[in-house]
């Protein structure tokens with residue numbers, strides 16, 4: 412039942428740790444840093460979307476909360492980055508707790524709409540408040556060390572991956588979330604408290620997202636409501652997760668890498684055709700939802716087990732199954 | 739007589755203007771199998787939902803092992819020892835049969851390893867072992883009903899509610915399920931069972947409770963109930979309609 416693909420984790424991590432020694436080009440390092448960030452955002456999005464079955468269209472708000480918390484603590488309260496960053500995660504978690512109480516009662520499209528509306532409200536708040544700098548945003552002290560941000564991003568995302576792997580794929584928590592996703596009434600009859608589990612998943616999704624927002628703010632040194640609190644983070648994470656494969660941890664990684672690579676190449680060579688990018692992205696999503704509803708990874712992995720089951724069926728029930736089962 | 743394990747006290751459940759269960763009372767003794775009978779729409783499933791915590795009663799109380807459990811949520815009641823199946827089965831369709839049972843096993847075996855070991859035992863008891871790794875969605879109706887029972891049993895309940903677990907099965911499958919129910923009774927499980935098939939329910943029940951339009955119209959042994967004019971009228975009336 413457990414996914415063997417985890418064995419690739421350590422070698423890949425080692426390669427990534429060694430990478431900056433090989434890559435001297437700061438632009439390239441920057442691209443990879445951002446790719447790693449998107450892997451983290453997609454993973455966190457999938458906790459709720461894939462494992463729990465709730466599409467959070469306000470996911471980006473946690474990113475913005477993390478970014479602004481870190482920025483405000485550093486700029487207004489003069490906290491060191493090392494303390495401000497964790498607070499970004501904490502506040503995103505608190506935000507999830509507050510936002511989850513009303514929204515997690517809703518299902519399907521209603522949850523998506525409610526979370527989207529809440530994230531719009533948060534963005535408006537950042538636009539009108541003084542402490543956030545309003546529409547002008549905030550500038551952070553620049554710390555020009557690409558390697559530092561590469562390693563920090565890598566550490567945050569690797570830790571997120573490890574934590575999610577443990578909680579969702581090894582401990583009972585992941586299966587419990589899936590039970591909620593499949594049938595929350597049925598899950599309740601088995602002793603599971605859906606409200607509590609959904610809240611835990613929501614917070615688990617929000618905290619890493621907030622931390623990534625904080626890293627992003629210090630890395631890019633400038634944040635404003637449009638860049639950190641817009642729809643971009645939610646939309647992009649959704650696309651990556653759906654394309655890669657919901658409800659798995661490998662799927663979002665694959666989806667994030669492919670979509671981000673596509674985006675980067677497109678913007679590098681065809682930046683005059685921004686509209687085309689969105690059209691292609693939209694088409695990719697529509698097609699993948701229709702033709703590979705389980706995403707790339709889900710389809711690849713499913714193909715093998717599917718084949719097994721079909722072989723069994725084709726051979727007829729008598730061949731391998733006990734006759735008493737009688738299909 | 740021993741202290742009843744379950745006391746249903748004047749339970750009423752309304753949906754808007756509709757009274758689905760109307761002032762129903764009866765007791766269940768430990769180790770008994772009570773058959774709950776009644777025509778379609780009589781309120782059997784609604785009563786199950788009230789007892790298992792899915793609905794709070796509009797009025798009346800449910801006493802389980804001496805404690806008032808009315809309105810307590812289903813997950814608390816599962817912990818107290820109430821297991822139930824759903825008439826409209828609720829498999830976790832995207833997960834394997836084994837995973838379905840493991841999830842139910844977490845209640846008593848919080849560690850993954852222990853839960854899995856327990857789940858294999860349940861699979862064996864319910865005849866689902868060779869289905870362990872297929873997705874629950876690919877089970878036949880018989881398999882899904884068996885899975886419902888398996889999930890309820892994985893909770894190690896002291897009181898089991900079975901809502902039409904035999905209906906829709908072919909005679910061989912039906913006999914196997916009846917056998918399983920009788921085996922559970924032998925182990926001392928208390929069971930409240932809804933079933934339309936008379937042959938089955940008469941066979942396994944110690945006593946019957948009959949509902950019609952939400953009201954209890956009869957209670958007693960199979961022979962007593964079969965003689966009851968209200969019961970005859972409810973069933974013949976339905977057949978004639």
Ligand SMILES: Nc1ncnc2c1ncn2[C@@H]1O[C@H](COP(=O)(O)OP(=O)(O)OP(=O)(O)O)[C@@H](O)[C@H]1O
Nearest residue numbers: 753756758776777778779780781782783784785825
């Ligand atoms: N959630 C609900 N909302 C509104 N009405 C309901 C609800 N659940 C059940 N009812 C109504 O309550 C009445 C009793 O339904 P219930 O399902 O309890 O009957 P039943 O005895 O289980 O019937 P069957 O033998 O067909 O399963 C029916 O008239 C039904 O339409």
Ligand SMILES: [Mg+2]
Nearest residue numbers: 782783784825
């Ligand atoms: Mg019913």
